[in-house]
Amino acid sequence: MLFSDTIQETYEALTANRVRTGLTVLGIVIGISSVIALVSVGQGAQHAIESNIQSIGSNLLTVFPGMQSAPGNQVRQSVGSARSLTSEDADAIADGVAGVAAVAPELSGRYQIVARGTNVNTQVVGTVPDYPLVRNMTVAEGSFITETHLRGVAKVVALGASARDDLFGEGASAVGNTVRVNGMQFTVVGVMEAKGGGGFGSQDDMVFVPLSSAQKFLAGDDYLSTLSVQAERAEAMTAVQADITDLLLARHRIVDPDEADFRVLSQSDLIASASSITDTLTMLLGAIAGISLLVGGIGIMNMMLTTVTERTREIGLRKAIGARNRDISAQFLIESVALTCAGGVIGIALGWLAAYAFSFFDLIQTEVSLISVLLAFGVAAAIGIVFGYYPARRAAGLNPIEALRYE
Amino acid sequence: MIEVRDVAKIYGAGENITHALRGVDFTIEDGEFVAIMGPSGSGKSTLMHILGCLDAPTAGSYFLDGKDVSKLSDEELADIRKEKIGFVFQSFNLLPRATVLRNAILPLLYAGVPRERRERAARAALLSVGLPESHFNHRSNELSGGQIQRVAIARALVNDPSLILADEPTGNLDTATGEIVLETFQRLNADEKRTIVLITHESDVAAHAARIIHVRDGRIVEDGRNHARKSLHSHHS
Helix, strand or coil: CCHHHHHHHHHHHHHCCHHHHHHHHHHHHHHHHHHHHHHHHHHHHHHHHHHHHHHCCCCEEEEEECCCCCCCCCCCCCCCCCCCCEHHHHHHHHHHCCCEEEEEEEEEEEEEEEECCEEEEEEEEEECCCHHHHCCCCEEEECCCCHHHHHCCCCEEEECHHHHHHHHCCCCCCCCCEEEECCEEEEEEEEECCCCCCCCCCHHHCEEEEHHHHHHHHHCCCECCEEEEEECCHHHHHHHHHHHHHHHHHHCCCCCHHHCCEEEEEHHHHHHHHHHHHHHHHHHHHHHHHHHHHHHHHHHHHHHHHHHHHCHHHHHHHHHCCCCHHHHHHHHHHHHHHHHHHHHHHHHHHHHHHHHHHHHCCCCCCCCCHHHHHHHHHHHHHHHHHHHHHHHHHHHCCCHHHHHHCC | CEEEEEEEEEECCHHHCEEEEEEEEEEECCCCEEEEECCCCCCHHHHHHHHCCCCCCCEEEEEECCEECCCCCHHHHHHHHHHHEEEECCCCCCCCCCEHHHHHHHHHHHCCCCHHHHHHHHHHHHHHCCCCHHHCCCEHHHCCHHHHHHHHHHHHHCCCCCEEEEECCCCCCCHHHHHHHHHHHHHHHHHHCCCEEEEECCHHHHCCCCEEEEEECCEEEEEEECCCCCCCCHHHC
């Protein structure tokens, strides 16, 4: 049979019962569109996290305190819980490791901030004047924390752009005003340029105080929560990472690197660990959507079996006039593949639209990748073959005499 | 030419064994119009299935145009049907939503005949059964019973078969319409020298054939020229 004949016959067969065909295709449409939409959410989340991590600075290494494990104490606590990093460690890295451009120690915590009766709870970062350099930030208004503030343990604060918006109103001038951080009066000396990048841990939400002030007034001790180190060149990252590790091991008098009370991570380490989470998320979402696709496939099989039964006499006739078994099975297989491919195309369009709507209404920035589109279409076609195979075999296996007599 | 040599067909096994045909012998020359007649259960349907290559005999041989087709596989039989046999059924079996022309073309789709040639063949076949060209693009479910059966005859003709097998072709038609269909067969036999085998249990229908083979209990009980033949133009006189 010519290909164009096959297309025409398939079209005629599928349009014979439009409602049934439509409902069956709908199953595949829902399955495919949810795969496309949900995977786009997963990939959007992944991309958001990656660009967040990229945006915190270039050639950046971050030193985290290690786990708290006192001698004889079997209970291990989470990374970052130990109080093992000090300002002296930061100075030692700045002075003792080659290839380091800048070091920014941080002591951060969440505190209540009040201005003119507006109340926000946000991350307060105690740090040093090099912080904007390391973290790739610029000042929009006023200045950042200075050496003088640091030495004077001054009660001054620089606000992230969103924090300013929340406290003083969008775009308002804040420099010179006072805010209460954890109940204490701090004077606003500057506002940072917005960096954008939505999602969690945005630097725009943070406020910055001198490290010395954070240690004295907020945390009440001298330890650091993290230490950011900027390397001079991207190629030197690995060497700098190793040198910092060696230096801190020596300073903390630890012989076995496995026992280290700190961890040095590069941005690619952070991205890798974040990716493993978002990959799992994407897979989970894809699997949920996959189940609905499976249900759609069963719907296809159901319809094809019904069709074969209804058209038993037609099958008998076709065999009587010389159709071979493979002509019959091809006819029904092509019908089911046509169903699922039509469902696939509509589903891709619909899923894309849903993904676009998620982005448009600012729920989450989604990304529809070409791979997920091609994969979805391939899966749709494969479902047509898998779930059409049994009905097609059944049609081809009919005895022509019995099929012609079928009432 | 059709040669049937000692053909037997047995269905089932053990206690449920059925001897549908118990050794049947006959020859049909090209251009003959033969009726195979018998009551239900006589084995005439089984004989039709074997003649139509829908089924293979249990024993004996069947030569169609000199080729023994009694031992072919299902797929080889499908090819024989495609090339050499045209079927007309009691229940018409047209595709209801397809046009008249497309129904007539159907056997040529499986034969892979190019578009233009097969359309020409289908038009010629439809005209030869007396269907006006104005009906060619009607859907077959818009036609009358007599017209439907003539489309089915055109479909049986379209591959230029060695044998046209008609299984109770007038069974679902009233007498007058049935008469038109039978006349169509007679004309195809007379004018185009088509070989036609008509399976029926009605002597009135069988009377249109030139030769009648009577089947009963799986055996041929009578085979001879039909002296009381209803001729092509009998009803005009």
